[in-house]
Amino acid sequence: MSDRQYEACYTFEAKGTPQGTKRKRADPVGLHASWKRRRTLFEQVWSSQKQKIEEVLSTINASTLQDLLNYLNARPEGARRNRLPTGLVLSGSASATYGSVFARLSSLVASFPDKIYIPVKAATATNLKGFLKCLITSATNNDSSNADGSDDEKSGLGRKGPRLLNYDLQNLSEYVQKNGINQVVVVFQDSEAFDTNLLAEVIKIFGCWIDRIPFVCLFGIATSIDNLQQRLPRAAVRCLDGQLFNTVRADEVLEQVFRAAHSFDTQLWFGSGLWNTMLERQRNHLGGIDAFTDALLYASMSHFFANSLTLFLSEGLSFKDVPNDHFEAVRNLGSFQTHVRRLLDSGKAQLVHSLLHSNTSLFDYSMKQLTSERHRMRSLTQCAVIIHTLRSRLAITPATSYSAIQCGALAGTLRDSPLLRILMATIKRCPSNVLEDLLAHVQPLVPDSQAVDFSAIVDDIQTLRKADISGAPFRSTLDTPSMALHTTMMAQKVTLSKSKPAILPRDAAYSDIVQRFHDLLAGHFTQTLIDPRSLFLNEVFFYDLKSPYREVFMPKPRAAIERALSNPADYLGCSCCGASGQSSDGKENDDVTLAPSHPSTAIMYQLYVQSGALINVADLWSAFNAVSSGGEDMDEDGERMNMALFQRALAELRYMGLIKPTRKKADCVAKVLWKGL
Structure with a gap:
């Protein structure tokens, strides 16, 4: 080693024969024996959920994207008036989400050979010279190794004559004319991050070159247009010919992604505590929707990888595919013990004995009950959709988001909440035209067993309407004043009297119909709005642990x-x-x-x-x-x-x-x- 003492590192080679390696156990045992099957199940569940989220994200801002593409294809007329065509993409608090809009726009513009799409970042354009270098390099697809300013001269893109500086826009002008480029789209995705003086100088220079280079600028604005206008000097503002484009608000994007993730055909439901933590973090931090998707992925991984009993969620699972240790784990679950006590209280001691001593009986009973309990979870989710639909159609204030209603249902607090009491009281007072609208939206959401009762209510309203010739909407007796005030004048004296208003027969009949609709909904809500933690084997399909999520996404x-x-x-x-x-x-x-x-x-x-x-x-x-x-x-x-x-x-x-x-x-x-x- 004396000849290697001045080297930075060296390789140590041991002399003699290497010792034999210890053989490791290849197959996992115990609760880990189901690892491969659970991993396959997780990949199936997450791929389905991810596909739904991507479908939603592909439709979000679709109209804005199409408007931007139409704006570029229409050849903005601002250049003819010596003004710079500018698209102002207003995002508001969704500044972290409109990056996907520009990314998709870039892929669409790339299909047009006569257009150049150049995204510019504030970190790479700290001064005017550096900005122009990056712009020309990106447009001409040249190497950006000289973008640091070490060499201010380069060959002018194969041109004849004197050499031009690498930040001279004459290079870009000649490239545009040579390749037949009709548009050079320059995108300032985060316009607030750029220096005001730099932005003003760039706009003025683009305005001077607009007759030779067909510039079109797109500004991503997270604050407001007034703020951008106040930042820029008047000379720069006069060079712009702007058009406004609005994107979907961040709250709406989050709600739509929540709908996709919290679907009815899922095999895993998250609890209200975990949902509230993820939603609160997403609203309080200006992060993209990808961060929310990553949180969903991590929560799914935490459940399937750490909980060996998720094996029972596999389709086509047979008894021989379940190791014996998993049955012992089922018997130690809190929901299993609670369910056994209920069976004993109902006098089913023989069934309890078979569940405790026979793995075959436990497997058959668990698979049957899991199917039933997961159906109840789907009904719970569907019931929350009905409540949100009713509140939206009735325009009840204050408005409650879809995610808040679903989280209340998952927490088991929605059945006795003031939100539901206000809804049921409002339904009793709604006129016939509103009730018909509610029935049209609620009838497809109720179970098939109750669809007949709701159809009968629709038929009764139609029958009552045919018998009435006035055509006016029917009103419930609860929607009319209970007492009417009358004024009588006799001998220069005014007398006030009260009396009950007359109730028309059609209104009385309609009140009975409204009461039937109210009772049907109340019975459905009472039966469906349950606490998910009270279901048998809820530990298998219901996950509500916040600590792993907080440690990873909100570390301290x-x-x-x-x-x-x-x-x-x-x-x-x-x-x-x-x-x-x-x-x-x-x-x-x-x-x-x-x-x-x-x-x-x-x-x-x-x-x-x-x-x-x-x-x-x-x-x-x-x-x-x-x-x-x-x-x-x-x-x-x-x-x-x-x-x-x-x-x-x-x-x-x-x-x-x-x-x-x-x-x-x-x-x-x-x-x-x-x-x-």
Whole structure:
């Protein structure tokens, strides 16, 4: 190795025959034996769900995309008036979602050989020269290695004559004329990120070259058009000939994706707690819809990969495909134990005995009950759709989103909620024209067993309407005032009297029809709106764990780092660090005790927490050396080792951003963060 001591690395080759490798068990056992089948099932379920989401995303902003394409194909007339044709794509809070609009527009424009699509990012265009270089390079498909400005001259794209600078738009003009380009579409996807002065200069230059280069600009606006107009100088605004294009709002995009993910034919339902966490995170953070899709994917993976009992969701599952350990896991489920108690209370002791001692009976009974319980979950989802449809048709305020109603149904709180009580009270007062509209929208959503009753209500309304010649809508007795006020004048005296208004026979008959409709809906809601956690084997098809999702998508790294440095025993699990944060009787104590057995970075952090805004490095070293040595005198080698640990711990604190050098005192470091703040 002496000849390799100056090399950066070397390969170590062991002499002698290698030892034989230990044979590993190829096939998993126990609850992991169903892993391959569960993985295949997950891929099938997620591929179906992903396809539905992609179909929804492909239809979102379809009209806006078509309008943009028509705008480009119509050859905007702004250039004839020496003004720059500009499309203003207004997204509002959905700024993270309109990237898909421009991406799809790019693929559509690529099919036209006479158009060039050039997306420009603010990070790559920091100044005018760099912007023009990137623009010309992207348009002519040349190498952008000189985009950093190292060489201001290049051959003018094979032209004859003097060489042009690589940021001269004459290069692009000659390229456009040579290749017959009719449009150069320049896209500023995030216009707010560009420097105002740079944007104004670019618009002015494009306006000067509009007679030689057919520029068309597209601006993605996340704030408002007024804000863009106020940012730009008047000279730049006068160069623009703009047309507005609106995109779908972020809330609507999220609701449509939620509908696609929470479909009726799914095999896995998420609980209200998990849905509310994902929806709240998506609304509070300006992230694209891809982040929401990734959260759905991770939640599905967490359920299928961690829960071995999802094997029972497989289609065509036979008894021999289920290992014996899975039946024991079923018998330990909380829903199974609750169901067994119900069977015992109803006098079915023989069935309970077979379920506890026979795997075959448990398999047959579980598969049959899973089919029934999943059907009840589909009915629950469909019932929430009926409630949302009724509230939308009745225009009940305040409006409640589809996702909020579905989450209330999954939580089991919708049946006794004020939202449902207000809906049922409003139905009793609706006139006949409104009731007919409700029946037309609700009848396709109710089960087939109740469709006959709703059809009978429609027939009764039609019969009542044929018998009436006035043609006016029928009104329920609850929609008419209970008392009428009459004014009588006799001998220059005014007398007020009250009386009940006369109820027409048609209104009385219509009131009975409304009451029947109300009772049918109330019975259906009472029967269908159940708590999913009360269903048998709900742990198989119902997932509502928030902790894995929060740890991945909403992590708290600072809290974890502070905890690890304050109480290293929580992560190391060793007995030597167990005294940290505990008193003599084993109870938690806020005053953490420093010990030589703690990691050097943990010791340094505790000294850091107890220090002020400026920390003297010499004093810090003295305290660190005293703690590390345990108060004992150390030899020169021990002190040298402590110094190395001290320097490494100090460097790690700086790497984590806890300290920084200061110019006030050369021998001190500044404290950047305080614990808990």
